Amino acid sequence: MDTTTSPAPGDQASHAPYESAPPRTLSRPVHGRMLGGVAAGIARYLDVDVTIIRILFAVLTLIGGAAVPVYLAAWVLIPEDGADQSIAAGLFQSRAS
Numbered sequence: 001m002d003t004t005t006s007p008a009p010g011d012q013a014s015h016a017p018y019e020s021a022p023p024r025t026l027s028r029p030v031h032g033r034m035l036g037g038v039a040a041g042i043a044r045y046l047d048v049d050v051t052i053i054r055i056l057f058a059v060l061t062l063i064g065g066a067a068v069p070v071y072l073a074a075w076v077l078i079p080e081d082g083a084d085q086s087i088a089a090g091l092f093q094s095r096a097s
Contacts, residue, residue, distance in 0.1 A: 028080045036075040 026045045028037030039057060043050035060067035079086040085093070 028078050030081050038071055038074040
């Protein structure tokens with residue numbers, strides 16, 4: 001018993017999900033954030049609830065403080081919505097000129 005279907009002869013449009021979705025960018029939102037927007041930005045990028053990311057950061061902080069340097073690094077490296085570069089890129093660019 002064959003349950004596979006083939007496209008109709010006149011149907012030549014590609015239905016690949018990666019072609020129809022716009023590219024996602026990782027950025028920190030200006031609205032809807034608690035501290036620096038890192039958890040909200042990661043949640044939006046991964047398409048999960050922000051509470052899950054915040055709980056993960058809290059658990060990692062309690063397990064050994066690993067979330068604190070990770071959060072600070074992400075805050076410096078992830079650009080804010082509407083910005084063309086991150087805080088770190090702006091610092092490096094200003095020192096280079």
